[in-house]
Structures are given as structure tokens and as C-alpha cells.
Amino acid sequence: MTLPRLAALSLALLLAAPTAFAQFTLPELPYPADALEPTIDARTMQIHHQNHHGTQVTNLNLQVAQIPALAGLSVEEILAQVSKHPPAVRGNAGGHYNHTLFWTVMAKPGTGGEPSAELAERITADFGSLDAMKQQFSQAAAQRFGSGWAWLIVKDGKLAITSTPNQDNPLMDVAEVRGTPVLGLDVWEHAYYLKYQYKRGDYIGAWWDVVNWTEVSRRYAAATAATGS
Ligand code: MN3
Numbered sequence: 001m002t003l004p005r006l007a008a009l010s011l012a013l014l015l016a017a018p019t020a021f022a023q024f025t026l027p028e029l030p031y032p033a034d035a036l037e038p039t040i041d042a043r044t045m046q047i048h049h050q051n052h053h054g055t056q057v058t059n060l061n062l063q064v065a066q067i068p069a070l071a072g073l074s075v076e077e078i079l080a081q082v083s084k085h086p087p088a089v090r091g092n093a094g095g096h097y098n099h100t101l102f103w104t105v106m107a108k109p110g111t112g113g114e115p116s117a118e119l120a121e122r123i124t125a126d127f128g129s130l131d132a133m134k135q136q137f138s139q140a141a142a143q144r145f146g147s148g149w150a151w152l153i154v155k156d157g158k159l160a161i162t163s164t165p166n167q168d169n170p171l172m173d174v175a176e177v178r179g180t181p182v183l184g185l186d187v188w189e190h191a192y193y194l195k196y197q198y199k200r201g202d203y204i205g206a207w208w209d210v211v212n213w214t215e216v217s218r219r220y221a222a223a224t225a226a227t228g229s
Contacts, residue, residue: 023064024075026050026057027100035108039210044194049103052190056095056167063089075100079171090174094167098149101184105219107212116217118224126159134208136161137185141204147188152216153179154223180223183216 029049034042064070067085070078078085078093106112115123115130127133133152140163141150148165155170155178162170162177170179185207192203 022057022061023071023073024057024060024096026054027103029103031108036106036210039109039206040106040192041195044190044192047194048186048190049099053095053099056092056099059088060092060096063092076171079169080173082172083174090172091167094169094172097171098167098169098184098186101181102186104215105183105212106210107215109209112210112212113214113217115213116221119213119217119220122159122220133159133161137183138204141185141187142201144187150185150187151179151181152183153177153181154220155179157224180219180226182219182223183211 026049029045032042033045033049036045060075063086067089070085070089075093075097078089079097082090082093114120120130123130123133127136137150137152140161144150144163144165146165148163149167149169150163151161151170153160153162153170159182160177160179162175162179164170164172164175168175169184170177170181172178185204187200187204192200196203
């Protein structure tokens with residue numbers, strides 16, 4: 001290879017390097033991949049994080065490179081106007097937001113704490129009790145047909161439970177019920193199939209052991225402060 005050609009190739013590689021100027025990056029898991037065992041096995045966490053979420057981040061950056069209107073926007077800003085963009089933006093921006101939240105609202109069994117006083121009070125006011133909220137949330141997760149998510153959201157200063165198909169979420173302008181998620185559960189088969197196979201209900205029931213209530217409480221406080229309610 002001649003020197004000018006080598007230089008041209010190097011320049012092309014430099015310009016094409018997706019990591020150099022990536023708008024979005026795959027966050028590290030906030031704990032080791034085996035931290036959620038026995039509820040969620042390490043292999044599921046590794047594949048889920050590196051391959052599923054990782055691919056969504058890569059594909060979201062490819063979309064951003066092709067659509068100038070997305071440059072410099074946060075993922076939340078993209079979700080708020082997602083109806084204006086191709087389905088690939090909806091799936092990948094949704095997937096990136098959803099998984100980023102999902103990793104943070106889980107913790108090693110026995111370390112997730114309890115809902116803050118403010119959150120506990122709101123849960124009692126809106127659902128009657130924590131157990132009643134869990135039951136309603138679990139039902140939403142179990143009844144989501146096919147792939148999707150269950151959510152606990154702040155909407156007009158109150159808590160509500162909803163579910164979305166695919167990688168949709170309540171921040172999207174296309175969502176049936178809109179609000180700010182404080183807790184989300186991935187019920188795609190890739191989230192549980194290695195350990196639970198077809199038994200989604202067992203996965204949902206076990207999952208409460210790894211909920212990080214400290215983080216859910218922090219998100220609740222942020223969501224209510226942001227809406228002034
Ligand atoms: Mn997933």
C-alpha cells in the first residue's frame with residue numbers, strides 16, 4: 001500500500017470510528033453480573049447488558065449519525081418526539097432508556113432497602129399498601145402480551161401502573177399512558193428465559209427480591225420535584 005493510500009485509509013477509519021464521538025454509550029452495570037443471583041443469573045445479565053443493550057446503543061448512534069435533528073439531544077428529548085422519527089429510533093432509544101433505568105433499579109438481594117417515607121406514603125394513598133401496589137404491578141407485567149415492560153410512573157403528582165409493548169416507555173409521545181418512570185420491569189423473554197423458561201410469573205414473583213428501593217425513592221423524589229407536585 002502506498003503512503004497516500006495508507007493516509008487516506010487512516011483518515012477514513014478515524015472519521016468512521018463510532019466510539020470517538022458517540023452521543024450515547026453503554027453504561028457499566030452498577031454491580032458485578034452475578035450480584036443479582038439467584039434471582040437473575042450472571043449469564044443472563046451478561047448477555048442482556050452486553051449484547052441486547054449494547055446493540056441498542058450501537059444502533060441508536062447509527063441512527064443519530066443519519067438524522068441531523070437527533071444530534072446533541074438527550075435520550076429523554078428523543079423519546080418526547082419519537083413519533084417524528086423512523087421505527088429504529090423508537091426501538092433503540094426506547095431500549096437504551098429502558099435498560100439504563102432497569103440496571104439501576106435493581107440491587108443485590110437484601111441490599112435494596114425500603115421505600116422512602118414520602119414514597120411509602122404515596123404508595124399507600126394510591127394503592128392502599130405496598131403489597132397491593134406490587135400485586136397490581138405484577139399483574140401488569142404478567143398480562144403484557146408478547147415482549148414489553150411494566151412501569152410504576154409518576155403522573156400528575158400521583159403514582160400509576162402501566163405497561164408498554166416492545167421497547168416503548170411512558171416518556172414517549174406515542175405512549176398510551178404518559179408519565180415519569182420510577183420503576184420498570186423487562187418482561188422480554190431474553191430477560192428471564194435461561195433460568196425461568198416460559199414461567200414469566202415465577203420471574204416476576206422472584207424479581208421483587210432485587211428491587212433497589214433506595215434508587216426508586218430517589219427517582220420518585222426527582223420526578224415529583226421536577227413537576228412541582
Ligand atoms: Mn431487555
